[in-house]
Amino acid sequence: MDKNELIKVLTPSFYDVIKILMTAVIILFVTKLQLLSDRLSALLIALPLTSILAMIWMRHESKVADEARRISSIADHAYYTFWFVLPTLPMFLVIPWMLRRGHGFYVTLFINAILTTVLFWLLVVALKKFTSIELM
Numbered sequence: 396m397d398k399n400e401l402i403k404v405l406t407p408s409f410y411d412v413i414k415i416l417m418t419a420v421i422i423l424f425v426t427k428l429q430l431l432s433d434r435l436s437a438l439l440i441a442l443p444l445t446s447i448l449a450m451i452w453m454r455h456e457s458k459v460a461d462e463a464r465r466i467s468s469i470a471d472h473a474y475y476t477f478w479f480v481l482p483t484l485p486m487f488l489v490i491p492w493m494l495r496r497g498h499g500f501y502v503t504l505f506i507n508a509i510l511t512t513v514l515f516w517l518l519v520v521a522l523k524k525f526t527s528i529e530l531m
Contacts, residue, residue, distance in 0.1 A: 414452055418445070446476050478522070478530055482514035 407415075421444055429436035450469050457465045486507045493503040522528040 410452075410456065414448070418448065421448075443476075446473070475530065478518065478528065479515070482518050483511050485514060486511050 425436050425439050428439065450472060453469055453472065454465065457468065489510060490503055490507055493506065494500065498506075519530045522530060
């Protein structure tokens with residue numbers, strides 16, 4: 396990708412602004428809902444709204460003329476998203492465990508960021524060694 400292409404990709408369009416606003420509204424709604432119900436807001440966050448929105452945007456913004464290639468690209472995105480989500484799952488058990496034992500919020504987030512990174516790389520290595528799946 397040359398410099399002009401990079402600038403074009405990184406320059407926000409009208410649709411980019413719409414996507415940002417929609418995403419912000421979803422996050423705002425869920426954080427406000429959390430004030431009423433932890434469980435309901437957690438349920439909404441657990442839904443893959445970001446992935447669904449991203450796939451919708453990819454479908455409509457793709458410059459690929461071949462429909463089969465466009466669909467294949469979205470299918471690949473969903474497939475790899477599954478694998479990238481796996482190392483994040485322990486975080487949702489470790490964070491409450493640490494917070495309930497008195498660890499500070501930011502310390503907890505930092506430790507979980509490191510844990511998730513380590514688990515991600517372990518998954519990458521394990522999948523490469525034992526399967527034909529190559530994440531990186």
